[in-house]
Amino acid sequence: MSEDTPQRPDERQVPKVGVDSWVATHAQRVEGTRLQAELARIPRPAFYAGFAVFAALLPAFTSSGYIVRVGFDTLLYMLLALGLNIVVGYAGLLDLGYVAFYGFGAYAYAMLASPKFGLHWDTLAVIPVVVIASAILGFLVALPSRRLLGDYLAIVTLFFGQLFVVVMQNGESVSFLGLTKHYDLTGGPNGIVDIDNWNLGGLHVGSVQGYYYCALITFMLALTAMYLVDTSRTGRAWKSLREDPLAAELMGMPVNRLKLIAFACGAAIAGLTGTLFAALNTTVFAINFDVSTSLIIVYAVLLLGGAGSIGGVILGAIVVNVSLEVLRDPNHSTWLFYILIVGVLVAKIRPWRVLAGILVATVAIGYALRGICAAAWPRGMQGEPVVGGALGSWVNGWVIHPATPQTIANVCFVLLVVAVLGLTLLHGWQRLVALPPTLYLAAFVWNNRLAVEPSVTRLILVGVILIVLMNARPQGLLGTARVEIA
Amino acid sequence: MLELRTVSKRFGGLNVITELDLEVKEGEIVSVIGPNGAGKTTLFNLVTGVYQPDGGDILFEGHSILGLEPHEITARGIARTFQTLRLFLNMTVKENVMAAAWSHTKAGIFRSILRTPGMRREEREISQLAEERLAFFGDRLMGYRWNQPAYSLSYANRRRLEIARATATNARLLLLDEPAAGMNPVETHEITELIGRLRDEGGYTILVIEHDMHVVEGISDRVVALDHGTKISEGTFEQVATDPRVVEAYLGTSETSRK
Numbered sequence: 001m002s003e004d005t006p007q008r009p010d011e012r013q014v015p016k017v018g019v020d021s022w023v024a025t026h027a028q029r030v031e032g033t034r035l036q037a038e039l040a041r042i043p044r045p046a047f048y049a050g051f052a053v054f055a056a057l058l059p060a061f062t063s064s065g066y067i068v069r070v071g072f073d074t075l076l077y078m079l080l081a082l083g084l085n086i087v088v089g090y091a092g093l094l095d096l097g098y099v100a101f102y103g104f105g106a107y108a109y110a111m112l113a114s115p116k117f118g119l120h121w122d123t124l125a126v127i128p129v130v131v132i133a134s135a136i137l138g139f140l141v142a143l144p145s146r147r148l149l150g151d152y153l154a155i156v157t158l159f160f161g162q163l164f165v166v167v168m169q170n171g172e173s174v175s176f177l178g179l180t181k182h183y184d185l186t187g188g189p190n191g192i193v194d195i196d197n198w199n200l201g202g203l204h205v206g207s208v209q210g211y212y213y214c215a216l217i218t219f220m221l222a223l224t225a226m227y228l229v230d231t232s233r234t235g236r237a238w239k240s241l242r243e244d245p246l247a248a249e250l251m252g253m254p255v256n257r258l259k260l261i262a263f264a265c266g267a268a269i270a271g272l273t274g275t276l277f278a279a280l281n282t283t284v285f286a287i288n289f290d291v292s293t294s295l296i297i298v299y300a301v302l303l304l305g306g307a308g309s310i311g312g313v314i315l316g317a318i319v320v321n322v323s324l325e326v327l328r329d330p331n332h333s334t335w336l337f338y339i340l341i342v343g344v345l346v347a348k349i350r351p352w353r354v355l356a357g358i359l360v361a362t363v364a365i366g367y368a369l370r371g372i373c374a375a376a377w378p379r380g381m382q383g384e385p386v387v388g389g390a391l392g393s394w395v396n397g398w399v400i401h402p403a404t405p406q407t408i409a410n411v412c413f414v415l416l417v418v419a420v421l422g423l424t425l426l427h428g429w430q431r432l433v434a435l436p437p438t439l440y441l442a443a444f445v446w447n448n449r450l451a452v453e454p455s456v457t458r459l460i461l462v463g464v465i466l467i468v469l470m471n472a473r474p475q476g477l478l479g480t481a482r483v484e485i486a
Numbered sequence: 487m488l489e490l491r492t493v494s495k496r497f498g499g500l501n502v503i504t505e506l507d508l509e510v511k512e513g514e515i516v517s518v519i520g521p522n523g524a525g526k527t528t529l530f531n532l533v534t535g536v537y538q539p540d541g542g543d544i545l546f547e548g549h550s551i552l553g554l555e556p557h558e559i560t561a562r563g564i565a566r567t568f569q570t571l572r573l574f575l576n577m578t579v580k581e582n583v584m585a586a587a588w589s590h591t592k593a594g595i596f597r598s599i600l601r602t603p604g605m606r607r608e609e610r611e612i613s614q615l616a617e618e619r620l621a622f623f624g625d626r627l628m629g630y631r632w633n634q635p636a637y638s639l640s641y642a643n644r645r646r647l648e649i650a651r652a653t654a655t656n657a658r659l660l661l662l663d664e665p666a667a668g669m670n671p672v673e674t675h676e677i678t679e680l681i682g683r684l685r686d687e688g689g690y691t692i693l694v695i696e697h698d699m700h701v702v703e704g705i706s707d708r709v710v711a712l713d714h715g716t717k718i719s720e721g722t723f724e725q726v727a728t729d730p731r732v733v734e735a736y737l738g739t740s741e742t743s744r745k
Binding site: 140224229232233234235236239240243244246247248249250251252253254255261265392408480482483 | 534536555560561565572573574575576577581584585586589593594599601605608609612651652655695
């Protein structure tokens with residue numbers, strides 16, 4: 001026990017029950033290694049400041065506008081996840097309509113600063129309006145749903161999210177109750193284009209770098225605010241609400257009001273993020289805020305980083321968005337594909353002799369099939385491998401590349417899925433025997449079909465990364481392990 | 487201090503509480519006993535506003551608390567613990583207690599972000615309050631335990647923490663729902679003493695549900711026995727424990743009288 005232990009108020013001789021070293025050393029058992037313990041001693045603001053310095057220097061290290069643009073998008077995901085973290089991570093409310101607030105902010109900025117209505121407001125005036133309007137919208141959405149829990153809330157908010165997209169998609173001809181003439185509010189499927197750049201009281205933001213710094217400053221401000229709220233009365237109340245709403249209510253916390261505040265705060269951050277999005281892209285379309293494009297990625301960022309953790313938002317956004325970008329290149333994604341497969345094999349198969357046997361068998365099957373193929377079906381050898389680089393020279397030697405791989409690879413893809421499902425039914429030596437052909441099939445399908453279409457496969461790969469990581473660390477990268485029932 | 491007048495509560499066709507009158511005076515420790523399903527926890531839920539009664543009135547310090555939200559009732563000065571523990575398991579021990587200070591503190595989000603002097607003073611006060619309330623339990627919940635998550639506590643310590651949390655609301659009336667459930671004899675003895683100290687040193691009025699008759703005997707100024715939602719006996723422990731209706735409620739009628 002440390003020296004700062006306060007004096008107990010009474011020195012009566014009470015029996016020592018429940019005071020033991022096992023409980024006292026709880027922290028060490030949970031924390032694990034010394035490195036983790038040392039890291040935990042560094043105050044969290046130091047990490048955030050370190051991130052800010054690193055992020056601020058990024059544009060200095062690269063002249064590539066593309067990398068800065070990816071950095072900007074990553075910062076947007078960080079901001080969105082930070083707002084979602086209030087609703088999901090703190091208050092524990094499953095809000096599936098979250099990106100609608102992001103879209104609302106973007107559309108609101110577009111309407112107030114574009115030729116659409118001839119309005120060209122100063123950004124310093126737009127931001128407070130958008131933030132307050134988003135917060136009010138969040139409040140209104142939460143109003144009918146504040147008594148709903150878990151999946152019911154999820155359905156209602158999902159509906160709201162879809163409603164937003166549909167309204168924006170069809171808002172090119174709106175009449176108030178059929179009484180007025182029809183106005184074009186949202187541009188419908190054509191969206192709103194030619195949106196003004198940020199204009200901060202005469203200071204025009206024109207370049208990607210400029211927006212990158214705007215996003216960074218916005219994010220750091222939001223992060224600081226969140227960090228301060230985290231250790232305040234409201235932060236504690238939100239966490240209590242997540243842990244046990246009934247107990248929170250009975251300990252004097254107005255649960256319904258706290259939910260409304262959480263929704264409004266999350267919506268305000270999302271709306272603010274929307275103004276950045278609209279200004280850099282100079283266009284907004286309803287499909288930008290679809291469930292399938294943005295909501296899933298924001299949730300992936302939040303859950304991967306660890307719901308309830310502020311630092312996790314940073315790490316989660318970097319992992320998800322940077323992998324999505326890196327995987328646009330077939331060579332990069334091929335590296336990842338083979339590393340994932342070998343990694344899983346290394347983790348799961350013991351002893352290493354069996355592992356080596358399986359890998360050798362896979363390659364052997366490849367050479368054997370090439371031999372057969374060369375004799376029986378020469379066209380099967382005439383294809384051009386997509387995968388290049390060092391990895392390509394290792395892999396292309398034993399994988400067949402037919403001249404027209406489309407059909408055969410599609411069939412093999414179906415076979416692969418069947419084979420993987422079949423593997424789960426086999427055990428022991430049967431599984432070991434079935435593994436090399438399946439692996440070969442996977443390599444064949446990858447090289448001939450999946451590597452060709454990185455826009456699709458990168459999503460599959462990120463999905464696989466998420467599955468692997470969430471299985472290994474269900475609480476997220478920086479989240480703390482939670483106990484539900486104990 | 488607390489007064490129930492002909493309070494009734496039905497769930498569908500089941501009368502859980504029927505025209506119950508109950509009074510708790512300032513500074514008293516009143517125990518509620520009764521077999522399982524007698525309506526004891528429902529009584530607590532009615533007083534704390536989780537349920538609304540179908541009839542009758544509930545007065546706290548002379549004012550009706552009917553129709554108030556549970557958090558408003560807590561703010562007026564009634565706090566409770568739960569039979570099945572409901573701690574904020576993934577928050578630290580100290581945070582659990584600090585969170586309960588909500589109703590008598592003010593700082594909102596903006597003041598928290600700006601860290602105004604008033605907000606910082608309030609935070610210090612909340613922190614001090616939590617330490618004081620935890621210190622009430624000896625060194626069980628002190629020192630290194632402040633920063634441990636609540637789920638790492640032993641069962642008995644969780645019960646103590648729940649009481650500490652309830653007192654942090656600055657309530658004057660505590661409703662303790664089976665504080666000795668699941669405790670070993672030493673801990674049970676200790677909790678008996680503790681309830682006495684809560685009244686004597688803390689100045690709380692206490693309404694307690696308890697099955698352990700040793701605890702009931704040790705702490706009660708008055709005992710109320712419930713069965714099927716009605717009061718079947720009231721008085722000192724000796725009076726109630728020897729009341730034939732109470733014996734009957736717990737053990738059933740004798741073979742001869744039933745036939």
